[in-house]
Each structure stands twice: as structure tokens, then as C-alpha cells.
Amino acid sequence: MDVRALLKDAGLAAFVAFMLALPMIGFQTVDFSGxxxxxxxxxxxxxxxxxxxxxxxxxxxxxxxxxxxxPPLLMASVVVVVxxxxxxxxxxxxxxxxxxxxxxxxxxxxxxxxxxxxSGVVGRDENNRMGDAAAFIGRWxxxxxxxxxxxxxxxxxxxxxxxxxGILVLTYVMLGWGLNVVVGLAGLLDLGYVAFYAVGAxxxxxxxxxxxxxxxxxxxxxxxxxxFFGVILGFPVLRLRGDYLAIVTLGFGEIIRIVLLNWAxxxxxxxxISSIPRPSFxxxxxxxxxxxxxxxxxxxxxxxxxxxxxxxxxxxxxxxLALVTNxxxxxxxxxPIGRAWEALRExxxxxxxxxxxxxxxxxxxxxxxxxxxxxxxxxFATRQGFISPESFxxxxxxxxxxxxxxxxxxxxxxxxxxxxxxxxxxxxxxxLAQFRMLAFGAAMVGIMIWRPRGLLAHxxxxxxxxxxxxxxx
Amino acid sequence: xxxxxxxxxxxGNIQALHGVDVEVRKGEIVTLxxxxxxxxxxxxxxxxxxxxxxxxxxxxxxxxISMSPTFEIxxxxxxxxxxxxxxxxRMTVLENLQMGATVADPAHFGEDCERVFKLFPILGxxxxxxxxxxxxxxxxxxxxxxxxxxxxxxxxxxxxxxxxAPMIVKQxxxxxxxxxxxxxxxxxxxxxxxxxxxxxAHRGYVLANGRVVLQGTGAELLANREVRAAYxxxxx
Numbered sequence: 001m002d003v004r005a006l007l008k009d010a011g012l013a014a015f016v017a018f019m020l021a022l023p024m025i026g027f028q029t030v031d032f033s034g035x036x037x038x039x040x041x042x043x044x045x046x047x048x049x050x051x052x053x054x055x056x057x058x059x060x061x062x063x064x065x066x067x068x069x070x071p072p073l074l075m076a077s078v079v080v081v082v083x084x085x086x087x088x089x090x091x092x093x094x095x096x097x098x099x100x101x102x103x104x105x106x107x108x109x110x111x112x113x114x115x116x117x118x119s120g121v122v123g124r125d126e127n128n129r130m131g132d133a134a135a136f137i138g139r140w141x142x143x144x145x146x147x148x149x150x151x152x153x154x155x156x157x158x159x160x161x162x163x164x165x166g167i168l169v170l171t172y173v174m175l176g177w178g179l180n181v182v183v184g185l186a187g188l189l190d191l192g193y194v195a196f197y198a199v200g201a202x203x204x205x206x207x208x209x210x211x212x213x214x215x216x217x218x219x220x221x222x223x224x225x226x227x228f229f230g231v232i233l234g235f236p237v238l239r240l241r242g243d244y245l246a247i248v249t250l251g252f253g254e255i256i257r258i259v260l261l262n263w264a265x266x267x268x269x270x271x272x273i274s275s276i277p278r279p280s281f282x283x284x285x286x287x288x289x290x291x292x293x294x295x296x297x298x299x300x301x302x303x304x305x306x307x308x309x310x311x312x313x314x315x316x317x318x319x320x321l322a323l324v325t326n327x328x329x330x331x332x333x334x335x336p337i338g339r340a341w342e343a344l345r346e347x348x349x350x351x352x353x354x355x356x357x358x359x360x361x362x363x364x365x366x367x368x369x370x371x372x373x374x375x376x377x378x379x380f381a382t383r384q385g386f387i388s389p390e391s392f393x394x395x396x397x398x399x400x401x402x403x404x405x406x407x408x409x410x411x412x413x414x415x416x417x418x419x420x421x422x423x424x425x426x427x428x429x430x431x432l433a434q435f436r437m438l439a440f441g442a443a444m445v446g447i448m449i450w451r452p453r454g455l456l457a458h459x460x461x462x463x464x465x466x467x468x469x470x471x472x473x
Numbered sequence: 474x475x476x477x478x479x480x481x482x483x484x485g486n487i488q489a490l491h492g493v494d495v496e497v498r499k500g501e502i503v504t505l506x507x508x509x510x511x512x513x514x515x516x517x518x519x520x521x522x523x524x525x526x527x528x529x530x531x532x533x534x535x536x537x538i539s540m541s542p543t544f545e546i547x548x549x550x551x552x553x554x555x556x557x558x559x560x561x562x563r564m565t566v567l568e569n570l571q572m573g574a575t576v577a578d579p580a581h582f583g584e585d586c587e588r589v590f591k592l593f594p595i596l597g598x599x600x601x602x603x604x605x606x607x608x609x610x611x612x613x614x615x616x617x618x619x620x621x622x623x624x625x626x627x628x629x630x631x632x633x634x635x636x637x638a639p640m641i642v643k644q645x646x647x648x649x650x651x652x653x654x655x656x657x658x659x660x661x662x663x664x665x666x667x668x669x670x671x672x673x674a675h676r677g678y679v680l681a682n683g684r685v686v687l688q689g690t691g692a693e694l695l696a697n698r699e700v701r702a703a704y705x706x707x708x709x
Contacts, residue, residue: 336571336575339564339568339571339572340572340575342561342563342564343561343564343572346561346562346563346564347559347561349555349559350555350559350560350561351572352521352523352543352544352547353521353543353547353552353553353555353559353620354547354552354572354573354575354576354619354620354623355544355547355548355575355576355623356544356572356575357542357544358544459563459564461564461565461567461568461601462568
């Protein structure tokens with residue numbers, strides 16, 4: 001064990017931490033109490049604490065490479081036992097305490113792992129193990145997740161806030177599953193996916209406003225329009241691949257948004273479209289005092305009116321839409337077209353040589369992915385009751401793409417986990433106030449380090465022969 | 474069956490083929506040998522329509538296919554095991570075969586699978602395995618098997634011996650002979666391994682700098698002094 005090299009390495013990490021912490025933690029600008037101008041408050045104590053923590057943590061991490069598990073565990077416990085009370089009194093930011101606890105926990109777990117892993121080699125055959133784990137999760141946890149999602153609105157702990165959050169997460173799950181067709185299966189990097197979402201939302205809003213059609217009549221139309229736009233975008237760009245395709249789709253997404261922003265007579269411009277009709281339950285609106293001759297939901301079921309009925313209904317609506325998307329994708333993977341998508345992702349030249357028409361195959365992927373975005377868009381419009389180009393900025397595309405990539409390209413259950421993580425977890429980080437995005441970013445970086453191919457990067461074969469089990473595994 | 478008449482092909486300014494004439498008759502194994510960069514793979518790719526021939530005609534069963542898109546050429550009954558195998562490594566062996574059957578009648582699928590597994594028993598044992606985990610030889614077998622799944626009338630093979638151990642090369646070549654003799658499959662084989670290829674083939678062409686410089690039966694070419702000097706000396 002080269003102690004000097006270890007110390008040098010830890011010292012270097014501490015130096016980097018110092019350079020980062022000095023401007024970010026060391027100085028804070030504070031308003032004067034009178035409200036005129038700002039003043040700088042220094043917090044060098046916090047800087048010192050961070051630097052020490054990084055030094056100790058880095059040293060412990062390096063020590064983990066050696067078969068001895070005691071020193072890292074010891075260091076982690078010292079940080080928790082001695083450091084925590086100190087931190088509580090000294091540090092101004094709870095986030096530093098948080099990070100110290102989490103880092104200590106990680107190091108402690110890993111050193112304990114070393115202890116139990118007899119050979120002392122961590123990460124051996126990790127891919128296989130994770131693959132099996134992913135297959136296991138997919139097979140057994142999928143139905144459990146669905147069951148949980150179904151009973152979720154009736155759990156005693158579910159508040160209106162959580163229900164809204166659930167709708168949001170499910171919307172992204174659906175968008176993720178839709179984009180998974182394009183990116184995960186067909187391997188076409190689409191950075192403008194939100195454009196189809198916008199097309200769906202605006203077509204519902206405009207058709208419902210101008211032609212008075214109901215949500216259920218508009219839903220397929222919105223999907224159709226979005227698919228149509230998918231084909232329109234697809235035709236010129238599908239000879240491009242990889243980075244170039246990404247740039248063009250990015251541009252397309254922006255074009256749609258900017259057109260919506262500027263074509264005020266059509267889309268309402270930056271003011272958007274408001275008072276979009278709400279969906280009804282089999283023609284029964286959710287309204288306390290429905291107009292003459294119309295039975296509203298609560299009257300029909302003879303229950304008291306509650307604003308929550310509509311939320312629950314919206315929740316189930318998006319749940320069903322998402323599950324339809326999922327089962328569609330799972331089915332189509334087993335069809336020739338779905339297999340062709342996957343093959344196209346791997347090798348376009350080989351696909352040509354096998355008689356696949358790459359253009360048509362890619363166009364279908366684009367159109368189907370866009371169609372699901374269109375459905376989700378219509379749902380979004382009816383849920384919000386108001387849409388504007390603001391809601392369809394590039395960052396939405398980026399988030400949806402992040403969900404797909406993070407989940408593991410092509411993995412359906414991975415998309416769910418990633419959507420919960422990306423949309424749900426930041427809500428829980430609210431406690432961290434201004435460090436919310438920092439914690440979020442750190443979580444992303446961590447995932448990409450430990451699971452570079454996504455949370456559940458496992459591909460289930462689309463075909464199983466009855467006797468394949470004996471031959472394969 | 475396949476007639477290549479005066480075909481020239483260019484990559485930008487660089488002309489790779491200069492008026493090549495090759496004829497493949499029904500039931501034959503025809504091989505095309507030549508050094509690196511002679512234009513062998515280019516000729517095979519030109520038959521498949523990518524790159525396009527800048528001059529000349531390519532006739533398959535008397536239909537001009539020189540302007541058809543690749544996927545249509547394949548649907549006419551030409552299958553290719555491309556250079557470098559190009560199997561779908563994340564898919565299982567069976568899924569690869571399914572991809573090969575894209576243009577075939579799905580009703581034949583089971584039967585065609587059995588045929589491939591009979592030719593290459595190892596693929597049958599590994600059918601549920603991810604193709605990327607196969608050895609090089611097995612991948613080559615999969616590539617050929619995949620091409621056979623479309624029930625082609627003409628099989629194009631691009632360097633099936635590339636990077637394989639001599640034992641495996643022998644095995645693969647004996648399978649090629651097998652499907653030719655038993656099923657009457659017409660094979661157009663591009664090879665660097667001139668000795669094996671010429672021993673297997675009914676007729677052969679020697680390509681150098683984008684031109685056919687020699688042609689004859691396999692045995693003739695094997696005996697030819699120039700061929701021996703250029704392609705066979707020092708090997709085997």
C-alpha cells in the first residue's frame with residue numbers, strides 16, 4: 001500500500017474541492033436589510049469542512065481498492081460519530097451534513113461488501129448479474145407496480161398533492177415509453193420529441209375549441225395529427241443518422257414551438273389557449289352544477305360532489321393511456337416491424353442486405369412514437385385546461401430523452417424507474433432548497449458512473465422457444 | 474442467372490471497378506479472388522445496389538437490377554452474408570434467423586430454421602444465446618444461416634473465411650459445398666483464401682485493380698502459374 005500516493009491523491013481531490021467550494025460556498029451575497037444593494041457574507045468555515053470531508057472521503061474510497069475493509073469502515077464511522085455533532089453546530093448548510101452522511105453510508109456499505117465478497121473482486125460479472133436482476137424485476141415487479149398504480153389513489157396516505165405528482169410522473173412514463181419506440185428500439189436519436197407532444201396538445205385544444213368535439217373524439221385525431229407530423233419530419237431527415245439526426249430533430253422541435261409562439265391567430269401566440277374543455281366520464285362531466293339535461297358524474301353515482309373525482313379520473317386516464325402504450329410496444333416488439341427496428345438500431349447495412357426497407361421502417365417508428373406523444377399531448381391539454389408554447393420547450397425533450405437513456409435504452413420498466421427518479425425525486429429534494437438541482441445532478445452523475453448503460457439495461461429476447469430454456473441458460 | 478456486364482463503380486473520384494464482366498450460372502459456385510483493394514467487395518456490393526454501378530448492367534434472371542434499391546434486390550431472391558458478418562449482436566441467434574426470414578413466407582420459418590440447424594448444429598445448441606457472445610466462426614455460420622433463411626436462389630458470400638481458424642474455414646467451406654450439391658444453391662463467393670475458394674468453386678475470376686485479369690475453371694486457375702505466384706505462394 002503506497003501511503004504517499006494515497007495521500008497525494010486525496011490531497012489533490014481536496015484541492016479541487018477547495019477551488020470549487022471557495023466561490024460556491026465561501027461567499028454568499030445577501031440583501032441589505034433596508035433593501036438597497038447587496039453585501040457579501042463569507043463562510044470559510046463551511047469551505048474548510050467541505051475540504052476536510054472530501055479529503056477523508058477520497059482517502060476512504062482509495063482504501064477500498066485494497067482487500068482490507070477495516071480502515072474505510074472506520075473512517076466512515078468516525079465521520080458519522082465525531083463529525084455529525086460538529087457539523088450540526090458548525091455548518092450553515094444542512095446539505096453538507098446530508099452529503100457527509102450519504103457518502104459515509106456508501107463507503108460503509110462498500111467496505112462491508114468487501115468483507116463479505118470472499119474473492120475481494122467487486123464488479124466481476126456484474127453485467128450478467130444485473131441482467132438477471134433486470135429480467136427478474138421486469139417479470140415480477142411489473143405487475144406489482146401496476147397493481148400499486150391502480151390502488152394508489154385510494155391509499156390513505158395519498159394526498160391531492162401526491163395524486164397530482166402521480167399524474168405528472170405517469171405522463172412522463174407515457175412519453176418515455178413513446179420515445180422508447182424511437183430511441184430505444186429503432187435507435188433514432190430524437191431531440192425534438194416534445195414537438196409531437198405539442199402537436200397533440202394543440203390539435204386537441206383547437207379541435208375542441210373550434211369544432212366542439214369531445215375529448216374522446218379528439219384523442220385519436222390528436223394522435224393522428226402527431227403521427228402525420230412524425231412522417232413529415234421523418235421523410236427528409238431519415239437518411240441522416242446519429243448526431244446529425246439529433247441536430248435536425250432538435251431544430252424541428254424548435255420550429256414547432258416558434259411557429260406556435262408567433263402564429264397568434266391560430267395558436268394564440270404566447271398567450272396560449274385557455275379554457276380547454278375538460279374530459280367527461282362517458283359523457284358525464286365533473287361539474288358541481290351541470291347545465292340542464294346533463295347528468296354529472298356525482299349525480300349519476302349519487303355521491304357528493306368533490307373536486308378530487310376529476311383528479312382521480314385523470315389519474316386513471318393517463319394510467320390507461322400509459323399501459324396501452326406499454327402493451328402496444330411489448331406486442332410490436334414481437335412482430336416483424338418491431339424486430340426490424342431493433343435490428344436497424346444495430347446495423348443498418350445488414351438490414352438492407354436482408355431485404356428491409358430502412359426508410360419505411362424508420363418512418364413507422366417515427367410515426368408511432370409521435371402518435372403516443374400526441375395522445376399524451378391531448379391528455380396534457382385537457383388536464384391543464386390551458387396550454388402555451390412555454391410548456392413545450394427543449395428542456396422537456398431533454399428530460400424525456402434522459403428518462404429513456406437513464407432507464408436503459410429499450411427497457412420498459414427502466415423508463416418507469418427513471419421517470420419516478422427524474423420527475424418524482426426532485427419533488428422530494430425540495431427540502432434541500434437551492435441545492436435541489438445540485439443533489440439531482442449528483443444523483444445523475446452517480447447513476448451514469450455505476451450504471452453507464454442505464455438503470456435496467458437488459459434486453460429480453462422477443463422470441464422464446466419452448467425448449468430454448470434448456471439450450472440457452 | 475447473374476450476369477455482370479461491363480460494370481464500373483466509383484467512390485467519388487476514385488474508380489474502383491473498370492468494366493467488369495462476370496457470369497454466374499444456375500447451380501454453380503463461382504468465386505472471385507484477388508488481393509486487398511482489388512475491388513472484390515465493391516463488386517459484390519454493387520450487385521446489391523450500394524454503391525451504384527456508374528456504367529454497365531447487372532442482370533439477375535434476365536432482369537436489370539442495377540437501378541433497384543437494395544431491399545428489392547434481396548426480395549428478388551439474392552441473399553448476402555456481408556463482409557464482417559454483420560450479425561445483430563444484441564439479439565439472440567434465433568432472432569437473427571428471424572431477421573433473415575424477413576422477406577420469406579412466415580409459414581416456412583420452422584422448417585428453414587431446422588435446415589440451418591442441420592447445416593450448423595452449433596447454432597441449434599445456441600439458439601437462445603445472444604449472437605454477440607458467439608465465437609467468430611459461429612458468427613460467420615450465423616451470418617450464412619441468416620442469409621439462407623430468405624430461401625434465396627443466389628447466395629452471395631463475402632470472405633466467409635475472414636479471421637477464422639483453418640479448421641473452421643474447412644467446415645464452413647464444406648457446408649457451402651453441401652448446400653450447392655444437395656440443394657443446387659447457386660453461390661457467388663468472394664474470397665482472399667484463394668486455395669480453398671478455387672478448390673471449392675466450379676469457376677473462378679481473378680480481380681486485380683478493378684479489372685478481371687483471369688478466368689477459368691477452379692482447377693485451371695489453381696494450376697495457373699500466375700495465380701500460384703500471386704495468390705497461393707507461401708500459403709497452405
